[in-house]
Amino acid sequence: MDPFDLGPHAGFIVASYIVTFGTMAALIVWVLVDRARQLAALKELEEQGIARASARRDKS
Template sequence: MSLGPYASFVVTSYVLATAVVLVLIAWIAIDYRRQKARLRELEASGITRRSGRGATEI
């Protein structure tokens, strides 16, 4: 398969785009875990979410 004279540019672009997407996925996964841990800490300390209450509790 011949990619022509711009093969290195095309391959480099795809590699960089893939790397950026993988970094973003990892960042989102790590942040999700942090947010879940923080939410557990807050709920354990007695702070509740407004969305968790019923209409009669407001």
């Protein structure tokens, strides 16, 4: 059997896989971009000399 022959409804199958992996990829991109943004903000704040509360005390 030919795995690349998806029968008469190939469009629907391909479309649903594209949507699924597109949505998951969007989630992954969102998570990574968000992380980069937060890390950049943290770095900027630390460069301005604003220490975290936990830097002085043990617990924040």
